[in-house]
Amino acid sequence: MMTNKQPLSQRLSWLVPTLYIVFLLLPIYWLVNMSFKETSEILSTFSLWPQNPTLRNYTVIFTDPSWYSGYINSITYVVLNTLISVTVALPAAYAFSRYRFLGDKHLFFWLLTNRMAPPAVFALPFFQLYSAFGLIDTHIAVAIAHCLFNVPLAVWILEGFMSGVPKEIDETAYIDGYSFPRFFVKIFVPLIASGIGVAAFFCFMFSWVELLIARTLTTTDAKPIAATMTRTVSASGLDWGVLAAAGVLTIIPGALVIYFVRNYIAKGFALGRV
Amino acid sequence: MEKTWNNKAWFMVLPVLVLVAFSAVIPLMTVVNYSVQDTFGNNEFFWAGTDWFLDVLESDRFWDALTRNLIFSAIILAIEIPLGIVIALNMPKKGIGVPICLVLMALPLLIPWNVVGTIWQVFGRVDIGLLGRTLATLGINYNYVQNPLDAWVTLIIMDVWHWTSLVVLLCYAGLVSIPDAYYQAAKIDGASRWSVFRYIQLPKMKRVLLIAFLLRFMDSFMIYTEPFVVTGGGPGNSTTFLSIDLVKMAIGQFDLGPAAALSIIYFLIILLLSWIFYTVMTTSDAQG
Known part of the structure; x- marks a missing residue:
């Protein structure tokens, strides 16, 4: 009986991930479906595919500055944040992975608490802090604010990757007469290139998906696309078609980069610890 | 790895320290x-x-919100962890299916959180959503705007949709690290599917499961954007979690x-x- 049952359950095992993926894709399919319909069609007829496919919703987004500037703003602060986070995290992660120093464990723990801190706690104080510096509604304000959770994340991920590089490599390089900066840039960074890619990807992602802080710190000039979307919902105009198209466009950047990190994505989520 | 004691390493940590301290x-x-x-x-x-x-x-308000948070976390953990394990166990181990599964499954994780909310808000609407419309056609009375139970079910399904992949990816990473020799040995011993899971796969997944469990618990404990978009904390206060309550208090009512x-x-x-x-x-x- 065992020998009969085993192959059958194995032959059917593809069903489980397939069904799960169908479940994942259904709501996304519905959003894409809506994005190709006129709002009047969305409200009047219920159909599984657009009866009169239209690109109008996308045209609206790409021609109206209040829409497309949202994307530019989001991408600007996300890229700024990724650059800052990875740059400052690199030396720190090296220090954590190679040396013991006074208070290192407490520091490492304190960093983690910031990754776990609820953004809701920080929304109001951030607003006041950045107002005091006159940084409200600038890209750099959001970029620095997102460092709160992205720098700790980058440090943890990079530390995980760096710990996988044997220490003998450092020592050999020093014996060969490399100075620390030269060793770091010429030898060490190429060795952990995939780790840097993964850390950058995760900084990009968490800055991209975050809304509460980004929305609190911006009003018009640096307003992220996600906030533009919520305004549309509340402004009763409720142009469902444009809203759906905007949603679809926010999914695309993630979908594009995910392919490059597919093999490391679990390691990133586990903060470099798989 | 043996680490050397070096207090000068503080200088390398300094930029991080300054930046995070500021934030x-x-x-x-x-x-x-x-x-x-x-x-x-x-x-x-x-x-x-x-x-x-x-x-x-x-105040009852605090304890109610805290209780809702804990119940929500408990429910989504009870669903996402076992579901994630089952899916990871059935994922293809090699071939073209692997990258396809990984990329498609990771997709929900990269969608901005308020868009996740919007997707489900639309998907569940009785008038224009696929889910709401289908349920209505089947004669099921479902309305997440008015019925607290429906609101909860919607939020839970949304969270399962959004985050189960995290558990799957972590478990899968744990599973592929098991050498083939383990399975061959189990086959020779005539081990059942259950004992393979219990004595080979589960111990290897222990660590990643722990990470998945803790991450999911903490992230669900501070959930804000998705329920805010879908239900706005309602109907009544039935889905007002701590974060939502806090933002309402601080920015809405300015009760500093x-x-x-x-x-x-x-x-x-x-x-x-x-x-x-x-x-x-x-x-x-x-x-x-």
């Missing part, structure tokens, strides 16, 4: 400041001691004192959870 310590000090003072406006503050903390701890006190209590809970996370991680780091 974390200064705002936290502001919060502490507000939590112990009261104001009549005009920037005049006076000492209020622990009044706000007592107010918060004695209670909001600050609530922030600190909230933060202390998170601190305790992070400490558990850290201890668990470092001990399992030590075990390898």
